[in-house]
Each structure stands twice: as C-alpha cells, then as structure tokens.
Amino acid sequence: MARSPFLRLVLPVAACLAFVRLASQAPMANTTTATPTTAMATTVIPNTTSTPTEGPGHCLNRLLPCSHTVWGNIVLMIFYGILLGVAAKLISDGAELLLDLGLPAPLIGGLILPLLGAVPDAAIIVVSGATGSQSDAQSSLQVGMGTLAGSTIMLLTLPWLGSLLLGRCDIGPNGEAKDGTGMGKFSSTKQGITLLPDVLNGIIMMIATSLPYLIIQGSVWHFGPTKPKSTSAPPTSNYSNVTIVTAPPFADPPYVRQSAMATMVFCIIGLFVYMGWQLYDSRSAERRAEKHRKEMLLRRVAARLYAMTSSRAFESRSSTSPDGGSGGEKSPLVASEEKKSGLQKKYYSAWKVRGSAPKPDIQESEESEPKEKEKDDDKEEGEESKAIIAVKSFLQLTIGLAVVVVFSDPMCDVLTAMTDSSNHSYLPIRAFYVSFVVTPICSNASELVSSLIFAMKRRRVNISMTYSQLYGAATMNNTLCLAIFMALVYFRRLDWEYSAEVTVILLIQWAVGIIGYRKTYKVWYGFIVGALYIFSIALVAFLESSVVGWH
Template structure:
C-alpha cells in the first residue's frame, strides 16, 4: 500500500511539472519604475500588491508557481479531492512510520514525545498554512502607496479571518468526526454479544440488537477518555473574555490559554513516556487486590459466622475467631511461616504466583510494628481494611441483595479483581510477545516514511487550504463548514486502521481502537490548539469562535464522561454518537446566523 501511495505521489508531481501556465495574479509592470504615479495609472496587471491566497472572482494564485488552481466549483471540488488525498497519504506515511518505529524503540521517549506530535502534525500544518498571508509593505515607486497599503491591509485582515476559520473548521471538525462518525462506526463493526454486562470476544450472534450486542474496552481506554476531557480546559479559558464581555482582556486570555495548552501538551507527552511504568505498578496493585480477594474468599468458606455484621461493617468477633484458627501455635502471633502455610493452602489459580512475594505483601499490609509477626490487633485492623475494600468494590459494581452480605461482597470483589488482573496481564503479554524482524531495515524504512510524510504534508497543506477557500468563495458557503466536513477526512489516517482493528471483535483490539481515538482528540485539542492560539496571539487577531468552541466542549465532555465512566457500550450508543455530528453543524449554523455569535 505504501508503494502504491508513493507511485501516485510521484506521478502527480510529474503531471504538475508538465502543466504550463495557468491563471494567476501578477505584479506591477516594473517598466514604470522611477516614474511618479498615483497608483491607478496605466497598469496592465490586475493588482500591484501581492497577497498570498487573495483571489478575485475571476482569478487565483498558483501555489509555488506551478500547482494548479481554479475559480470554478467543480474544479475546486476536484482539487480538494486530489490535495486531500495527498494529505491523507502524508498522514498515512506518518502513522505507519510511527507504528514501525514504536515497535522497534518501544514506548519510552520516542513513543511518548516524538510520535504523539507526529500523529497531529497534518492537522497542525493545515492550521498553520490557513493563516499565512503576506503583510502588504509600502513601495517607493508609488507616492500614494500609504492609502493603498491601508486599504489593502484591511482587505488582507478580512481575508485572513476567512482563512483562519478554515483552521478552526479543521480543529472542530476533526474532534467531532472522531468522536461521532468514527466512534459510532467502530461500535458497529466491532460489536459482539453482551453477556453479564461484558461483550464476548468473537461471538456475534444477536445481529443488530441495540442492547444485546456492543463493544467492551479495558480500563485504560476509560483513562484515555478522562484525559481527553481534561484537554478541553484551554478552550474554556480562551472563552472567558467573551463570556464576561471584556474585550480589553482578550489577548491576555489567549496568552493564558496558550500557556495552559502547551503545559498540557508537555504533561501528556510525559504521561505517555511514563505510562508503561505506571501500567506495571497498576498490574502489581491488581495482583495484590486479587491476593486479598482470594484470601478473603478462602477464609469465608472455612470459618463459622459471618465476616460482616447486619449493617455491613466488619465483624470484629468473627475476625478474632479467624485469627485463633490460623494461629496453630496458640502463641498470640502469626509468623511468616503461618502466613506461608495459609497461602499455600489456598491454592491460588495463578500459575506464576510468587509465594515469597505474596507473603511479603501480606506481612507489609498487616505488620504495622515491623517485628515480622502479626498480633491480634494488627490482624483485626488489617482484615477490616480488606473487608472494607471488598465492600466498596461490590457496592461500586451495583450488586444485588440475593446473597448474604459476606458472600456477596467477597465474591464480587474476587470477580472484579480477577478480571482487572487478567486484562492488565493480557495487555502486557501481547506487548511483550510482539517483535520486529530486521530492526535496522525497518528503522530506516520508518524514518524514510516519516520524512516523506512530513514533506508531503508541508507541501500540499497550502494548496489544499487555497482550494477550500476558493470553493467557499465560488459557492458562498462559509469556509468553516467546508473545512469542518472535508478536511478531517483528509488528515485523519487513523480512521481506516481504527475500523479494521475494531472489526477483529476482541476486547484487546477494541480497547486499542478507542484509546487511539481518544488520544487523537487529546492531541488535537492541545497541539493543534496551541498552534492556532499562537497564530491568534502573535498576529494580533481576534478570537471570535464561540459557537465552534461550544460544539467542541459539548462533544468532548459528553463523550469523554460517558466513555470514562463505563467499559461496555451497547449498540444503541453508536446512534447517539452519529446524531451528535449533524446536531453540531446545525448548532453552529443557528448560533452564527440567527443568534449572532460570530
């Protein structure tokens, strides 16, 4: 596939070099140099002040002097498709190269800092190109140039605002498209039968049942969704001046939002760097909780009485009797040998259980005095803590009251901790098994793909923005709506791979798919927004995107909170996601055209 894309790119560049001439906007004839002129004399060209991307109704500028442009509707549709596909190829090269490099170098510095930035690079380049306009300068050949320069500057600012809206359209459109169309599509292609509130891998017998089929993810996907919600903070900050109607502090809020956005970008990259280490610690904690639940379940089945009282509190008397049962020497203390005998007698189902580490873990939890033995009071306090954790876990799971409190709390705790440990172990095992053959060759290939993708994105982002702008002018459709609908599909290469991954109908692949979606939105919210805010601040533009920010906040917060608080998504949730896309467009249109937000 990469070879086909490269051949298409070379063929397109060769075709562009064969094209001779085309419509364009010229500069003043320099034969008049040295003569006094009022600026409107016998000038043969259409204008004498050059503004990048400023086209009249009957002319356009060729980007780089050879890439074609047009002022017709169909012509611009064709150019948007061509340049959009080239940007898609660039994004694909960056994505594939990043994955190869990540497989070779691992998820450390490269995976945490370098690759997340590359994933959002196409969007950032398009946003950057959407506001590059030459500032008109005075020309000594024209004595009345000051007046003309002023008029040209006003027109340039107006045109710049139009083109900046293209960047905002991409920023908002990418977020909404990923969390609505792509999110809902992944639910449909990845659906499995839901049994006991969890989607069963590779089992899809219930068709399009809105409640009986769906997708389940692991806890890491939920964490990614919560991080995505945090990433909208800069949007909220930048809107403060408009909410308070204080235009004097507008630039200050833009600067503060820019600083916060860059800080979140750095924090997110550092999180990606240390995430594997965090995951290992979480796995160790999950194993410890499973150890707790296993011991509690074993002790519950071997004692008379209940570990919980009628009001749900730990039963101190039952715990003391349990201590006397374990204390085979009747010396009032539980030694390391006693704890080891207890753990061996439980016969945990984990094949890789380290007995010594397990004994140390239990002693660390119970032996608060550090004398390598557990007395009656330490045992009561430790068991009470464990039972309280089991109770909280069962309540959080929403257990019914069909069984006794002790049985219900402990069984639910055991089930949840086992599932959590299995998910984390499966993820670690699959990451450790994967290996890359011929690492040197693949590393060279990955670097070449990254360089090619970067160059292609940098070259064709500018003509793509021009085509969108010209199409907007030719059709009188606001440039925001054109870029909102079209550009996200050109710069989001993860859409195809996400749906392919989701179609494998496994919890593991579904988790990776949705984590990738949430991660892409997060990077767009902080990296692309940082570029956008930087342009707004340093070019002294006005932030006037209240309606656009509102739809970003609505979609991100709604989907982020929803996905961050659950791990199973029935099929009906895809309909909710799909509905958000047209509602977002309608909301922007109503706010801008009827309520005057823009």
C-alpha cells in the same frame, strides 16, 4: 524496498499534476470596479490609469495549479487531499517501524506516534494564519478552525459509532460483552462492547485538556459574542486617485488577546502533562505496539505464502524441463526458496499462536520454540533487515513530512477559494464548513480504516486500543493544535470570531465524555454519538445565524 515510499508518492504526483493543471484552469474575468468588502478588510478603489490587477480570486500560490471555479477547486481538493492522506499514512507507518528497531513501546506508542499523528492537522492550522497579510490571514483562519473543530468532532462521533457497530458482541448476564460473539445478528440493547479500565483515564484527560477553551471563550462571553467589533469608522488614506480604507490592527478588547496567550500557555502545559502520563501509563502504548506487531507478522505471512507459491510453480516447471536437475541435485534457487518455505512455516505457526493466545508474549514463548537452524536464519534475517527498516522508516517520515509541509498551503488556498465570492463560481458558505468535512478525512483516513478493521475482531483488547486512540487524538487537538491556533491569534493580532465553533467543540467533547465514561457501551449509545456530528454543524450554523448573531 527502500524506494517504495518514494515511488508510491512521486509517480501519482507526476501522473496527475498535468491533468489537475488543465482541469483547474479557467479564464479570468476583467473587472473595472472594486468588489465590496467587509469593514475589517482593505478596500482599494483603483485609478483608471493604473496598471491592471490580476483580477478577483487570483491564486495565492503560483507554483502549483489553482482555479477560479467550483469544479476546478474540487479537482484540486481531491488531488491535494489524496497527497496529504498518503503523507499521513507514510508518517504513521514510518513511526511504527521504529518499534521494529527495538525502541521501547511507551516511547513510540505514547509519545512519538501521537505527536506525528497530529502533524497534518497542525500543518493546516499553521498555514491558514501564518502567511499572507493580516486581512488574508483573518479570512483563511476559518480553514484552521474548521480543521481543529472538524478533526476533533469527527473523531469522537463517526469512528466512535463505526467501531461500536463493527466490534459489537453479545452482552452477558454480568453486563459485560463476551469476546467473539454477536456474529450474524443485531440488537441495539443486548449487544455492545466492553473496554479495559484504563480507557476511562483517556476520557478524563480529554475533558481536562478541553478546559483551556474556556479561557479565551470566557473573555469573549464577558465582552459579548454579539457585540460589534468596532464602533468607529475605519481610517482612510488618499493617494492621488486611489482611496485606501484600512481597518484597526486589532478590534477586540485587549483582554481577549491576553486570553489567547493564556490559553496557549495552558495548552502547552497540558501537552507536556499528557505526554508524561502516556510514558507513565503505557498500557495503551503497549496495545498499539502489539497491533503493529500483528500487522507486520500478517504481512510477512502473506509475503511468504506468495514466495512459497511462486517457488512451487518454478519447481514444477523445472522438473518438467530437459535440464531441470534430474540427478537429484537441487538448484541454488530451489534451495533458497525451500529455505524461505521453512521460514514461512515458522511465521505462520507464530502468527496462529499469537492470534489465539490471550497473552501473546507468554503464550508464544511457551508454545513455539523454533529449531536451532531456524533461529540462526531468523537472526541473520533480523540483522540484515534492521538497517533496511531504519532506512525505510527514515524515508517514510522524511517524505511524509515534506509532502505535508509543501501541500498544506495550497490545500488551504483551495478550501478558501471554494467559498470566495470574487471567483467565477463558488459555494455560498463559509470556508469553515468545507474544511470541517474535508481536512479530517484527508489527515485521518488511513488510521481510521486500520482501527475499524482491528475492531472487527470483536476482542476487548482490540476495541480498547481503538477507543484509546480516538480519545488520545482529541487530547492532542486540545493541546498541540489549539496551542498553535492561539499563537496565531496572539502573534498575528487576529480577531476572535469563533465563539460558536468553540462552544460546539466543548459541548460535543463533554457529551461524548459523559456517554463514554463507562466500561460497557451498548449499540444504541453509538447512534446518539454519531448523530452529534450532524448536530454540531447545525448548531454552529444556528449560533452564527441572524437569530443568535454570534461571531
């Protein structure tokens, strides 16, 4: 049981690594002239008698496969994306298993799960600007901004729409959705969802934690988002027959860098305030814990059903065999399976009561009282399984975090290489747009699917938990992920080239906050919010085009 996380991760890696390496290889092109670069990069004109370089678009990470073609990088992107998705699932499952160890739900659901849920996105942001030279970090930081913007905007638009469509119910005369209704029909004005009041607190927290964006962006607006970064020619150095053109270490005005530090400080303060609020107002955390308990109970029911079916098949085969126990004495295996069947009936009864009761804890305690023997069996099983659960949780968290740490850097390299003009083939767009679409899917896919399935139950408690998670994830991006991004800009002395991206992030968050700050969402609200995803990409491209010229 404890080996399953390891096997689920290592076996696909071992099976796919050779294929990925073969599929992603491409011959290098021999070049004798320097590739033109921007003024902010370092241009080297090599001596004809010097040692040949590795060629354009060489791999930054030599331990893992790399490619210099679009199709090779797509294969690598899928490979690394699957690994990061599995790692995110392992981290989420490992953290939720802590609930089975008796730890308080506010601590797990309100503090540990949000922090660990932001780890994949945070890791991509870290490796995008923390490694390599300053010019390399300046270029690859686009991947970090694409991850930050894409994760925030995607979570607030597409899952927002999907949860509304899957969880929609009929709206009654009082203007609120009626649980369990709306099956088999569709109306954009007469159907919708109704949330619990505390979800609105999550919207307020999301809007409040988005304000630090205005610190860094305000300084850039004061300087001018269309002004050139440097008016003087970059200094040059001559060494024998090699001419090296270098850029200033930091071309933005000093107050822009100081604003990055101030933004980082306010994001860290906002993170601690949000964590404290999660511990104080634990209703969302309790709902998340209840969701985990239901999922685990359903898994146990499925496992017991399978065991009961297998035991009946074995018993029928044993009764027809010559030595199948004709004297009425049961074999130890059959007795063991009958014991499991008794436990199965208990689990199934508890699951039915929990699924139909409006207040699961109270209803379950009043309506289901197991027999004394079943209590003893359950106690023994709980004592035996706690150690297994602890080991399984530790393994899942450790393996998940290790995979994120190892494969975030090559994933960042692949996303950068897909748009590198020095490669044999490349996409003629910025790396920002690729990471905007790809990385949020890798880091949030499993959690999104689980939340959408939970929303299909068409109950107010379930749908409220889903939207609480969406607003909470955006808040974590506004605090933890933005603080990491600002730290990279300040300590690596990088230029701020993301006026368009930050403006769009703020507009989308505020628009969703305004639309969502109400108890009842009608279906047609979702189409507006869902369209904001495409609108955000188009707006970034427009602001960075020659018509507006933001950088």
